[in-house]
């Protein structure tokens with residue numbers, strides 16, 4: 001045997017051992033990928049790879065090979081990741097696309113809530129509708145939907161108290177706001193005329209917003225319904241020329257009704273503010289509006305003490321709403337919206353200062369202020 005042949009025989013023997021070790025190592029990696037599939041883990045574990053590289057270096061006798069052994073293991077782990085990906089495919093575990101969020105709203109297609117949904121989400125966003133506000137909250141709690149779209153206040157008629165109370169009851173958060181322009185029309189069957197109308201259906205807000213117009217028709221019976229769009233749907237299905245609905249132009253289109261009298265809302269500059277409700281606080285990086293909820297001890301100057309903290313921070317208050325605290329006579333829960341320049345970083349110290357004063361304050365939203 002020449003000298004070269006002797007070296008090659010030695011290499012052959014080491015390669016035989018290395019191939020056997022390679023096979024054993026990859027068999028273990030296949031078992032690892034089964035574990036990963038069962039536990040929803042990614043194949044690439046960058047932290048673990050760093051550890052493997054460091055150990056390989058430490059195990060060297062001759063540190064001269066430091067870079068080389070790292071390269072060797074880097075390549076080997078690339079191979080083991082390839083084997084693991086093949087194995088995942090064999091097991092039928094495909095990399096799942098992130099599921100798009102499902103959004104819930106109250107009412108039917110053509111409601112202002114659906115318009116708000118379309119302003120905040122994609123036109124093809126998966127959506128579900130519910131008959132009542134509370135059913136939207138229940139669906140969010142159970143995980144059936146990821147967000148709920150709910151009206152919180154109207155520019156002419158004020159707050160929608162039921163939604164404030166549900167926010168507190170379910171302990172949810174505000175992820176976003178949108179303003180929907182509200183134009184209420186008097187809708188009826190195509191064959192109907194003003195003289196035919198005897199009954200008008202709408203949501204309480206629809207009646208409230210059209211007070212001056214309705215005052216001109218005292219003989220009309222006003223029948224409150226769940227939602228303006230459901231009222232339009234009902235009039236359409238009833239096929240009765242004596243019935244009319246107060247609802248949007250979109251509802252007229254969707255349910256084949258005609259606009260008997262357009263824009264009957266008293267306040268022509270009429271907007272409804274909708275909130276996008278989520279189960280957890282989802283502060284936006286560029287937030288310039290925050291919403292807070294706090295309960296106050298029943299003592300003189302309690303509200304002043306809270307507002308002083310905001311005044312000290314030169315923070316403008318946009319809205320303050322009080323609601324009776326559940327189960328406590330004459331105690332109130334306050335909801336406040338503030339305009340902030342620096343989002344969360346400005347809000348958090350104030351929340352802490354309030355806790356320091358014994359005020360149970362909670363940040364329920366940090367989002368981008370919309371202009372109506």
Ligand SMILES: O=C(O)C(=O)C[C@]1(C(=O)O)C=C[C@@H](O)C=C1
Pocket residue numbers: 029032033043044045046048049052076077080081084
């Ligand atoms: O430890 C793991 O998670 C493995 O799957 C093994 C292994 C490796 O070959 O050592 C493979 C892929 C990972 O990125 C990290 C390490």
